[in-house]
Amino acid sequence: MSKLTIIKVGGKIVEEEQSLEQLLKDFSQIEGYKILVHGGGRSATKLAERLGIESRMVNGRRITDLETLKVVTMVYGGLVNKNIVAKLQSLGINALGLTGADMNMILSDKRPVKDIDYGYAGDVKKVNINILSSLIKQGIIPVLAPLTHDGKGNMLNTNADTIAGETAKALAHAFDVSLVYCFEKKGVLMNESDENSVIPQINKAEFERLVKQGVIQGGMIPKLHNAFNSIDAGVKEVIITSATELGKNTGTRINGE
Amino acid sequence: MSKLTIIKVGGKIVEEEQSLEQLLKDFSQIEGYKILVHGGGRSATKLAERLGIESRMVNGRRITDLETLKVVTMVYGGLVNKNIVAKLQSLGINALGLTGADMNMILSDKRPVKDIDYGYAGDVKKVNINILSSLIKQGIIPVLAPLTHDGKGNMLNTNADTIAGETAKALAHAFDVSLVYCFEKKGVLMNESDENSVIPQINKAEFERLVKQGVIQGGMIPKLHNAFNSIDAGVKEVIITSATELGKNTGTRINGE
Numbered sequence: 001m002s003k004l005t006i007i008k009v010g011g012k013i014v015e016e017e018q019s020l021e022q023l024l025k026d027f028s029q030i031e032g033y034k035i036l037v038h039g040g041g042r043s044a045t046k047l048a049e050r051l052g053i054e055s056r057m058v059n060g061r062r063i064t065d066l067e068t069l070k071v072v073t074m075v076y077g078g079l080v081n082k083n084i085v086a087k088l089q090s091l092g093i094n095a096l097g098l099t100g101a102d103m104n105m106i107l108s109d110k111r112p113v114k115d116i117d118y119g120y121a122g123d124v125k126k127v128n129i130n131i132l133s134s135l136i137k138q139g140i141i142p143v144l145a146p147l148t149h150d151g152k153g154n155m156l157n158t159n160a161d162t163i164a165g166e167t168a169k170a171l172a173h174a175f176d177v178s179l180v181y182c183f184e185k186k187g188v189l190m191n192e193s194d195e196n197s198v199i200p201q202i203n204k205a206e207f208e209r210l211v212k213q214g215v216i217q218g219g220m221i222p223k224l225h226n227a228f229n230s231i232d233a234g235v236k237e238v239i240i241t242s243a244t245e246l247g248k249n250t251g252t253r254i255n256g257e
Numbered sequence: 258m259s260k261l262t263i264i265k266v267g268g269k270i271v272e273e274e275q276s277l278e279q280l281l282k283d284f285s286q287i288e289g290y291k292i293l294v295h296g297g298g299r300s301a302t303k304l305a306e307r308l309g310i311e312s313r314m315v316n317g318r319r320i321t322d323l324e325t326l327k328v329v330t331m332v333y334g335g336l337v338n339k340n341i342v343a344k345l346q347s348l349g350i351n352a353l354g355l356t357g358a359d360m361n362m363i364l365s366d367k368r369p370v371k372d373i374d375y376g377y378a379g380d381v382k383k384v385n386i387n388i389l390s391s392l393i394k395q396g397i398i399p400v401l402a403p404l405t406h407d408g409k410g411n412m413l414n415t416n417a418d419t420i421a422g423e424t425a426k427a428l429a430h431a432f433d434v435s436l437v438y439c440f441e442k443k444g445v446l447m448n449e450s451d452e453n454s455v456i457p458q459i460n461k462a463e464f465e466r467l468v469k470q471g472v473i474q475g476g477m478i479p480k481l482h483n484a485f486n487s488i489d490a491g492v493k494e495v496i497i498t499s500a501t502e503l504g505k506n507t508g509t510r511i512n513g514e
Contacts, residue, residue, distance in 0.1 A: 077338070077339045085358045087410045094360060096355075103351060140360060151347060154343060
């Protein structure tokens with residue numbers, strides 16, 4: 001099977017023109033088939049503020065009422081996505097911006113209301129990758145926005161890490177998928193206060209040992225659970241690294257061995 | 258060659274939820290290959306207003322400074338486009354939202370500054386239709402936003418009528434293209450004050466005669482010039498009709514005979 005690299009970026013990297021341009025240059029240098037999945041950083045919050053719409057976050061997730069849905073559809077699906085596509089085109093990359101609604105690529109369920117009503121937030125139900133897979137093989141580079149749809153005419157706000165993970169799992173049947181999560185740190189650290197204490201490689205047994213020892217904690221635990229979940233579903237490798245280190249073969253490599 | 262219908266809609270139809278839903282239902286009933294090209298109505302102006310950005314129009318065209326470019330990219334490329342795509346998906350239409358930057362589909366030149374600096378406004382230079390054509394044949398229904406790019410990393414605001422016309426001309430080599438411009442009136446009228454005086458069919462000689470007689474005037478003249486221009490470039494027929502009459506075989510039919 002051919003290699004496919006799926007890169008997920010978000011946060012400040014996407015917000016700031018200069019860091020975004022560097023990232024896209026690095027992305028354009030990656031060989032073989034590739035997909036870029038982007039978040040929106042704080043750009044949606046900023047636009048909502050200018051429009052006098054209150055941004056409410058619970059457990060790091062945005063409460064998406066109808067007005068907020070319009071904002072994220074504009075910012076993620078329009079401004080951020082098309083800005084990235086135009087910039088990649090200028091670098092000779094034949095990018096295609098997509099949301100989950102386009103070609104019915106990612107169908108979600110509106111998150112059920114339990115303790116919290118997240119509003120128009122989507123939990124991924126199904127990824128249809130046949131046409132996507134055929135486009136990739138024709139040299140098209142998909143750029144995925146963190147939006148899906150419910151099949152009933154509504155867009156849904158959907159976590160970019162989830163989009164990347166679910167797409168990687170669905171494409172694992174057709175490609176040797178390498179899934180790369182870019183974030184602010186250089187990888188999974190042995191010592192939170194030492195940026196250079198990156199664990200180069202980790203498997204499930206080591207992960208569980210390090211969680212027990214308290215070395216790995218907080219937000220890194222669900223991130224790694226997701227990574228192992230992808231590996232179990234057939235994704236070849238998951239890499240957690242810094243956006244500034246893209247293509248440098250650094251960061252933490254998660255594998256199934 | 259197979260038949261391809263390209264429908265262009267804009268104005269109030271796109272702005273108002275109810276009329277948009279009816280239009281999309283009518284569109285979903287059209288048989289054979291099809292493309293939808295949409296404008297943005299006044300939605301960009303409304304968002305600009307809320308953000309305190311002044312909308313300046315000259316000769317009916319928007320002056321697109323950098324802030325305005327962000328607004329139209331959000332509204333046309335994000336909100337309007339994805340809303341249409343999600344609604345079409347709910348009607349069983351496998352829609353794909355696109356700007357000219359996506360798959361490098363429509364490359365434009367930033368309009369040269371003569372008397373007026375239109376800012377980030379695009380004059381279409383080249384339409385790349387190979388991949389688009391292959392997608393259409395796979396059952397995908399493209400939904401085109403009125404945005405193109407310059408190949409240098411910038412999105413450009415581009416008139417939706419132009420997008421429809423240029424796409425029709427480029428696809429005329431691969432399909433029997435029928436280009437339908439939807440607008441507020443029922444067609445080209447013999448008598449401006451009589452909504453039912455629609456001219457059912459018109460060729461170039463008749464058009465020139467009616468312009469001389471003062472029957473056809475104002476904004477309808479460039480509209481029809483564009484229509485004949487498309488016909489000359491191989492488009493099979495151009496129809497000018499009301500959005501509410503879509504698929505009813507009414508309106509004015511422009512042909513080359």
